[in-house]
Amino acid sequence: MHERKHADRQRTQATISAMKPSSATRKWEFEPLDKTSFTPMYFQIQTQLLKLIKEGQLRAGDALPSEEELSRACGVSRMTARHALQSLKSQGFASRHKGQGTFVSHPKVEKDITHLCGFTAEMRALGLEPSSRTLNAETVPASAEVASRLRVEVASPVFQLRRLRLADGLPVAVESVWLSQEQFPGINQLDFASLSLYRTLRERYGIRVSRADEILEARSASRHEAELLEVPRRSSVLVISRTLWSIDGKPVETAHSVYRGDRYRAVLAIPATAVE
Known part of the structure; x- marks a missing residue:
């Protein structure tokens, strides 16, 4: 035997x-x-x-x-x-x-949705090298949805920043951010290809963040999103809509991020006190 x-x-x-x-x-x-x-x-x-x-x-x-x-x-x-x-x-x-x-496969990026952290810091904490490609940075009239979230008038000028987010050179998310130009004068003159948005808000404008409200949903990628993320059309994506609030109770930004479903997953830690 x-x-x-x-x-x-x-x-x-x-x-x-x-x-x-x-x-x-x-x-x-x-x-x-x-x-x-x-x-x-x-x-x-x-x-x-x-x-x-x-x-x-x-x-x-x-x-x-x-x-x-x-x-x-x-x-x-x-x-x-x-x-x-x-x-x-x-x-x-x-x-x-x-x-x-x-x-x-490339390892999935885990996003802790119970912890507020910028993309750059988040990727580095995971041992990945973050980078971004600016898709557009311009002043646009606020849509009804953006105006409602930022508490500004519809069609008032807001700064829109759209970036392709990469981890180790591979695309993981398409991020769109809107900020009130009245609240952040001159922000449309800055180059966010090299600047951190959150560091700029903190150091240049003195913003201290208290919380973020986020909504998560799953859907299929549009043709344009699929091209940017380098995935087949109608691939699964994770969409996170977020509004950031300052310590004085004012909305700082509203954002819409589309993450590759095959590269990203959300992690939620629920405290025991929340379980009956």
């Missing part, structure tokens, strides 16, 4: 060695499965692939072994191998490209 297990292990290791990238590419190891364990085979495969991803041996954009390769290497059915890959996909760690295979 022991000799048979040893032979199985050697056979599995030999097959997996054939799957390893050549010396010109990154090498990674795959341990034999424990077929005597109560842990399902698909879960053992998933766990090992996930370990390789988290350790950086498999990186975003790398191809994962195919169902056939996993099936042959691990001595399991293709259905079991498919289950392992689909499980990684459902958790957001992998994506399937028709006709090409399954690839490691």
